[in-house]
Amino acid sequence: MPRPREFDEECVVAAIREVFWDKGYAATSVDDLMRASGLGKGSLYGAFGDKHRLFLRVLREYNDTNDRVLRERLASASRAVHFVREFVHGPSRDSTGASAQRGCLLANSTAELATSMPDVAAEARRSYDATAEILTEAIERARREGDVDPGVDADQVAYAVLAAQLGVVALGRTGMGVGALASVAESALTRLLPSPGHE
Amino acid sequence: MPRPREFDEECVVAAIREVFWDKGYAATSVDDLMRASGLGKGSLYGAFGDKHRLFLRVLREYNDTNDRVLRERLASASRAVHFVREFVHGPSRDSTGASAQRGCLLANSTAELATSMPDVAAEARRSYDATAEILTEAIERARREGDVDPGVDADQVAYAVLAAQLGVVALGRTGMGVGALASVAESALTRLLPSPGHE
DNA sequence: CGAGTTCTGGCCTGACTGGTCAACAACGCG
DNA sequence: CGCGTTGTTGACCAGTCAGGCCAGAACTCG
Structure with missing residues (x-):
């Protein structure tokens, strides 16, 4: 009975995500959001509420997608240790360095807004905890698969790995070359995830 | 012959730094900057130029101070390894967690502005490189003092330690408790800086 | 075809943006 | 005491901001 929408909600969220x-x-x-989405102000406000709520929607969807992708990658990885390595190296996997310099929407948003928008801080924390959980699973599996020293406490190391990756992302934003970035990631990885033969 | 200034430049920069x-x-x-500094708009623009240049001035001074403090701490540290540990634990050294949640001006600014303001990115890179250099010195000294395994490549580990600290800072912004933060820092430290007895 | 419902796009507002400028004030020197 | 130089002030600018609003369009169902 009502007039149907002329836009796809997911496409709009995706376009707006890029702008943010x-x-x-x-x-x-x-205005930027209107231009990027092609929607009028009325449609935008009617469908998503104000700028703040729209942003939160974008951020949540971004985080959920990331978590889902990580879980899928871990599930389909031949060895869990490859997954962890790929996770830390992620920011340096770019031939031009453009995406490395762009950084991570979550990391950027947290740095900009955590103080003034508690819900952003909470969402960030939720997402980081979820990531750490995936990393814990991965490290446990890597230990079982014999790629990581059995002495490591997976839960403890997971957060250290997460911190290292966040650090690599932060360094990437400064325009540090992808080569240097990769060597930082590698340096952190070899020490945080010692091979079993090293003791 | 001229009319003297009615404000202290350093005080103004300090007040404005807090707002940014x-x-x-x-x-x-x-307007925020006028209120914080007590200056009129004309004085502000006359002394520092526009908002962008004022911000860059603030950021540079912040970084220079940080570097200087780090050098002093390293020079006066009884053992270099204590300095490195303190460096990584820094963000978690706060009883209330308020300053941990506030994060680091440099890290916040880089995340917010690196894409749109190349000079901010360049300044960030300069400062991180300087920090990494100090860390390299510290790790070399710690190795000589017998607190760190002599097999570690100080230059490589320095950037990994820096990345870990940046990660801890990022996690701190999410409101993660200082206790949890400290254990992440500790977890990263014990693996990045292995004691000599461990081989 | 008409009634009901939702969507749409643009207009409006009034507050605020960063930045400029001209008038005025405070000082040292001659 | 002027005079030149610089600092200070507040008014003012054009432009942009987020958000509210509404007249009309597009649709379905009866």
Whole structure:
């Protein structure tokens, strides 16, 4: 009975995500969002509420997708240790360095907004905890598969690996070359995940 | 012959630093800066140029101070390994967690602005490189002092330690408790800086 | 065809943005 | 005491901000 929507909600969220990702929250105007999505202000506000709620929606979807992808990659990895290595090296896997410099929407948003928007901080924490959980599973599996020293406490190391990856992401934002970035990641990895033969 | 200034430049920069630190660049208005510094708009623009240049001035001074403090701490540390440990644990050294949640001005600014302001990215890179250099010195000294396994490549480990610290700072911004933060830092440290007895 | 419902896009507002500028004030020198 | 130089002030600018609102369009069902 009602008039049907002329846009696909997911496409709009995706387009808007790119803008927030590129410019940050405060530097993005509602006009930018209208242009990127092709929607009028009325449609945007009707469907998503104000800028703040729209941003939170984008961020949550981004995090959920990331978590899902990580789980899938772990499930389909031949060896769990490859998954962990790929996770830390992620930011340096770019021939041009453009995506490395762009960083991670979650990391960027947390740094910009955690103080003034508690819900962003909470969402970030939730997502990081989920990631750490996946990493814990991966490290446990890698231990069983004989690729990681059995003495390591998977839960403890998981957060250290996560911190290292966040650090690599942060360094990537400075424009550090992907080669240097990869060697930082590698340096952290070899020490955080000692092979079984090393004792 | 000229009319003397009625303000101390350093005090103004310090006051303004706090505002940028709390709110971020884009969310800070020139009005905020006037209120925080007590200066009129004309004085502010006359002394520092526009908002962008003022921010860069603040950031540079922040980084220089940080580097200087780090050098002093290393020079006066009884053992270099204590300095490195303190460096990584820094973000978790707060009883309330308020300063941990506030994060680091440099890290916040880089995440917010690296894409749109190349000079911020360059300044960040310069500062991180300087920090890594100090860390390299510290690790070499710790090796000589017998606190760190002589097999570690100080230069490689320095960047890994830096990345770990950046990660701890990022996690701190999510409101993670200082206790949890400290254990992440500790977990990373014990693996990145193995004691000599461990081989 | 008409009634009911939702969607759409643009207009409006009024507050706020970063930045400029001209008038005025405070000082040292001659 | 002027005079030149610089600092300070507040008014002012055009433009942008987020958000509210509404008249009309597009659709389904009766």
